[in-house]
Amino acid sequence: MTAPALQTTRQCPYAPPEEHTRIRDTDSGISRVTLPSGQVAWALSRLEHIRAMLTDPRFSSDRRDPNFPRFTREQPSFDIMRRSIIQMDPPEHGPARKAVVGEFTVRRMAGLRPRIQEIVDEHIDAMLAGPRPADLVQALSLPVPSLVICEQLGVPYHDHDFFQVRSSALLSRATTAEGRRQAVTELCDYLKDLIAKKAAEPTDDLLGRQLAQGNDPEDVLSLAFLLLIAGHETTANMISLGVVTLLERPEELAALRADPARTLPAIEELLRVYTIAEFANSRVAVEDVEIGGVTIRAGDPVLAMSNAANHDPAAFDDADEIKLDRGARNHVAFGFGIHQCLGQNLARMELQIVFDTLLRRIPGLRLATPADKLSYKDDVLIYGIHEVPVTWEDPA
């Protein structure tokens, strides 16, 4: 069977690729697409269908299933590490997630606030002391989430460059199969060594506590790998995209600066319109399932086009407009179902502190390159911006 290739290039940074919108507006909202792997997958595009799929146990997250949707031509090798929680189905998944989710509760995240504020202030100090224009990505977007996740896990920060390079390689579609294997192997070797040290000399950090709870070091390794990759680039890209969006909207920016209670709703809207991990919600059917009048057969790969769903007019009024006070939280930017992002409350808090602090401390911040001339990441799995030159006026 032939099906058109999945399109991944966005014509507008805060809109889904036009092809996804076209599929969403067909009668069923469901179509067949050919993935970069050559697999033919069902593509879901409506919020209702995607939420139904992600809460239905007849769809599996097991990436070892050869029919699981892939963005790489080669089958990834799975012998290097045990499965992490995002690859598990019930009943294995529940206990494994519960063993770590206590580290990410809303209250635990609130406890991190003073330290995250300190990290953000230090990086803004350094940026203000440096030359103009500065690249916001290198000055703030990348180092803040990187430092936060490294401290939380108990990874020495002087190794964060090591992680940066390898996680970027893993997320880039341009990386060769060999490059990908090498990055995984090097990250894995590093983490194995770190976990062995923590097993010998217990430390009071996430990885140390996982070991102290009696979790198998092999499982802690898979968890560490997942959290480091997930915690590096995602929040960084949302910081960059969010700051650009705010700087392009001076009136709304002024409203945010005047009332910090507006920041969290604005973050939800930014998460919705950018949907940076738009292809993260893939599954494989393990039984025949009917969705929207279409029968998906057992063994069929299924891809959620989450960005199209987050712009679904059936779910959001004026769905294509950015309304920073919309306050809608029914989007699937962090996924949905039992695998919904473990770090979402950490991400929200980091974004809130970064936006509030930037607006307060650098009221004269502006883009040094117009938003439409920036280099957006159409070549990687997680959407974002490569570089954001910013400058600022000295306070009067």
Add this chain to the structure above:
Amino acid sequence: MTAIVADVGRCVGAGQCVLTDPDAFDQSEEDGTVIVLQDSPSDDEALKRAQVAVDICPSRALSLTQ
């Protein structure tokens, strides 16, 4: 009277209910699962927040009963 019912077995500790209404919901320190602090919404505003919490709960662990 409307009551908030939580299925702790289904809960995956995403904390979306706590973000929606910290007066009505909390999470276990140990495994992050939901703790209902107010068994029924005290007024219309609280009811609206409870409806949002039910709608956005990713594991469908919350429901409202009459």
